[in-house]
Amino acid sequence: MRMTYPDLLILRHGETEWNRAGRMQGALDSPLTPLGEEQARRQRDILAGFGVDGWDWRCSPQGRAHHTARIAGEGLADAIVTDERLVEIGMGDWTGKSRTDIMAAAPHLFELDEHLIWYDHAPGGEGIDALATRTAAFLADLTGPAVIVTHGITSRLLRCHALGLDPMAFGSLDGGQGVVYHLANGRQTKLS
Secondary structure, eight states, X not given: OOOOOOOEEEEEOOOBHHHHHTBOOTTSOOOBOHHHHXXXXXXXXXXXXXXXXXXXXXEOSXXXXXXXXXXXXXXXXXXXXXXXXXXXXXXXXXXXXXXXXXXXXXXHHHXXXXXXXXXXGOTTOOOHHHXXXXXHHHHHTOOSOEEEEEOHHXXXXXXXXXXXXXXXXXXXXXXXXXXXXXXXXXXXXXXX
């Protein structure tokens, strides 16, 4: 049975130094690059054009997402409320490692090209099922339209729920920084 949710505008944080270097952040953080700050300003312009008066703003408490939310919400958000359920997927032993190093250590996870499925196999990591549980709980608590500023994989899981997709379909959804995804009535529109 597909759940119904209020209208959602979902943003991924802007580019960080570790994104640029190809390192897994998970629970750790690195600052936004100048490009990341520009992406957040672009998101603010998109949101201003869309119209978000009266929308709730929810954000991951991690620095890269909160910094993005402050820039994207400037002049638009009355308040930005952080929620631990919006943090990025825990990467366990892979936290801080480069994707190249992870591929070298576990090449079998990348051979099948199964749309980012390797995120579900990080030693000591959170896993997709646990992330799906916390993101579903977050969405169930929303009472009205919301702007949500989060992370790459967390964004994909939120969108899976809103689109009625199995959580393991997360890798088939587009990512992207500097864009906004509008989800309404089981449909997704990429605003850029």
